[in-house]
Ligand SMILES: NC(=O)C1=CN([C@@H]2O[C@H](COP(=O)(O)OP(=O)(O)OC[C@H]3O[C@@H](n4cnc5c(N)ncnc54)[C@H](OP(=O)(O)O)[C@@H]3O)[C@@H](O)[C@H]2O)C=CC1
């Protein structure tokens with residue numbers, strides 16, 4: 001059977017090995033060279049870029065934790081940020097974030113979005129989709145983001161919408177990461193606007209590659225990406241929990257059942273990603289004629305599990321496409 005062509009993102013993780021990305025729209029390939037592009041931009045306060053996270057909730061924390069781990073692993077890359085400013089809207093969140101990020105390189109602000117954007121080079125927008133317009137159209141934000149890079153992870157908020165709210169000189173990019181970025185096992189898909197400078201594209205690719213796998217796709221795929229890999233960890237965990245319930249039903253202690261289910265799924269997923277094998281090949285390899293696996297597989301098919309899961313992605317994609325339209 002043919003091997004599947006995957007990105008090599010996960011192999012980048014040890015200590016920030018950066019590879020060069022092919023950024024043509026729709027391309028996803030990375031090659032094996034170290035990143036050679038020298039920074040032709042001068043960043044605000046130091047040689048290395050300052051990163052802002054506007055709206056630092058679940059995802060902002062997941063991304064920044066992964067980035068901090070990369071830095072703590074000794075990342076010296078010129079294009080990798082080494083100073084961070086994050087924002088939230090409530091004082092209690094500020095107190096929580098201040099505890100979470102007790103480090104000299106990270107400042108936490110309540111509000112202050114425009115000031116934070118002003119003193120940063122790269123701005124990650126991590127608020128809820130319906131709050132994106134309110135933040136990007138704050139008085140002074142258009143000025144603050146001139147010539148800078150804005151990377152939005154907001155589901156369903158399009159490049160065109162953001163360009164409409166911002167100055168034409170702003171380099172607008174969408175990213176769809178997922179929560180495993182927190183442990184640097186994430187998947188991020190990037191989609192830059194056509195005018196985004198190569199240096200910013202490289203910078204974003206570098207940054208997200210250290211948080212797991214990263215690839216570049218055309219914006220038309222972003223809603224499906226949101227459903228499959230943005231929401232995927234939630235869907236995967238429901239399946240995992242149901243497997244564990246089955247183990248508990250048959251007498252396994254809960255903690256053992258969860259470990260076995262998680263490692264079975266982790267092992268299967270890694271076989272797909274690391275060998276390029278098709279999932280069907282792995283399934284067939286497990287399935288002994290007249291054995292227990294085929295008995296279980298037929299039960300799954302009786303429950304229409306394939307169409308149920310595929311329709312899950314279809315439905316989540318449809319909803320993702322509407323999220324940017326509902327602005328508060
Ligand atoms: N959760 C996920 O797995 C994924 C989410 N996404 C996208 O990421 C985005 C964030 O999701 P998630 O992290 O789950 O959401 P959260 O609700 O956890 O985080 C949103 C954050 O925005 C802050 N915020 C709200 N208004 C303002 C404001 N005016 N100024 C500054 N900060 C503000 C909130 O602050 P406060 O806490 O003080 O209210 C909160 O910290 C969404 O757009 C979603 O589509 C993408 C991929 C995966």
Ligand SMILES: O=C(O)[C@@H]1CCC=N1
Pocket residue numbers: 155226227230231
């Ligand atoms: O549920 C949501 O809308 C977001 C987008 C991807 C994951 N969470």
